[in-house]
Amino acid sequence: MRSIQIVEPHPLLRLGIVQALSSLRTEYVLQSTDYSSIFDVRPEGAECAILVLSITTFKNLHRLIPDICSAFSPTSILLLSDDETMPQWVQTLPAPVAGYLARHAVPAILEASVRLVLAGGRCFPLSQHKTESKRRLDADVSSGAVRAVMSTKLSCVSIECEILGVTPRQYEVLVLLARGYPIKLVSQHLHISVATTRAHTESLYQRLNVHSRNEAVYIAVERGASLGWPNMTSALEYAQHVLPNATQTSAPFSDEADAPVLEEKKASASKKV
Structure with missing residues (x-):
C-alpha cells in the first residue's frame, strides 16, 4: 500500500x-x-x-x-x-x-x-487578475461542488471512464462541464491551454456521439456515470431537472467560447460554401 x-x-x-x-x-x-x-x-x-x-x-x-x-x-x-x-x-x-x-x-x-x-x-x-474565475471557483467550493467532484474515489473514476469509453483527462473535462464551467475556466482549472481543452471536448463529444454539453452530461448519467455527485440519485435528478432539453442534439453551449473545434470547422466550411 x-x-x-x-x-x-x-x-x-x-x-x-x-x-x-x-x-x-x-x-x-x-x-x-x-x-x-x-x-x-x-x-x-x-x-x-x-x-x-x-x-x-x-x-x-x-x-x-x-x-x-x-x-x-x-x-x-x-x-x-x-x-x-x-x-x-x-x-x-x-x-x-x-x-x-x-x-x-x-x-x-x-x-x-x-x-x-x-x-x-x-x-x-489562479492568477490574481482572474478575479471572475476565482469568484466562480469560490462559489463552487461554498456549494460543495468541488468536494463532491474530488470525493469520487480513483477506482470509481476508472470504472466510469471504462463505462463511457473516455480517457481520464476527457472524464475530468466532462465533470467540470457538468458543473457549468465554460471552456476557459475548465482550461484554467486543469492547467492546460484553451485549445487543448477544446480538443479534449471535441474528442469527448465524438466518443459519446453527442453535439453539446447538456447532451454529453445526460448520456453519461444515462449510462450509469455519477460524474462526482454523491450518488446516482443526485446525478439523475440533475440530468432530469437541470438538463430538461439535454436530448436535443442541437442544444448549444452557454457561450461562444464553449463551442468545440469541430463546430467551428463546420461553421467555417458553411460560410465558404
Whole structure:
C-alpha cells in the first residue's frame, strides 16, 4: 500500500492534517513527522504517493525540495503555507511539486486538493487578475461542488471512464462541464491551454456521439456515470431537472467560447460554401 507523508512542524496542525485526510486511510498509509526528524525517519515498504509539505517561507525552497525528494522519493508534493498567494515561480519548481494550498484552507478543500494531485492533476491558485474565475471557483467550493467532484474515489473514476469509453483527462473535462464551467475556466482549472481543452471536448463529444454539453452530461448519467455527485440519485435528478432539453442534439453551449473545434470547422466550411 502506498503512503501519504505529512511534514508539519506544529504538532496540533500536524494532527489536524492527519485527521482531515483520515478518509484516505483505506487506500493509503498516513505518516507524519516534523522538520527535526525529517531526515532521520526513512519510510520503508510503502511508496510515497504524495508528500504534504508545510513551509513557513519560500526562501531556500529550491534547496529544500531536492532534499525532500532524496529523503522520501515522493511521486508528488503539495505545499502548504500561511500565505494566501504564492510567487509565480513556485510553479517552475521540479516536477514533484504539483500543488500549493493556504494552510488555513478548510479540511474539505485540503482533501480535495490531495485527491486531485493523487489523480495526476495540479493544484495551484489562479492568477490574481482572474478575479471572475476565482469568484466562480469560490462559489463552487461554498456549494460543495468541488468536494463532491474530488470525493469520487480513483477506482470509481476508472470504472466510469471504462463505462463511457473516455480517457481520464476527457472524464475530468466532462465533470467540470457538468458543473457549468465554460471552456476557459475548465482550461484554467486543469492547467492546460484553451485549445487543448477544446480538443479534449471535441474528442469527448465524438466518443459519446453527442453535439453539446447538456447532451454529453445526460448520456453519461444515462449510462450509469455519477460524474462526482454523491450518488446516482443526485446525478439523475440533475440530468432530469437541470438538463430538461439535454436530448436535443442541437442544444448549444452557454457561450461562444464553449463551442468545440469541430463546430467551428463546420461553421467555417458553411460560410465558404
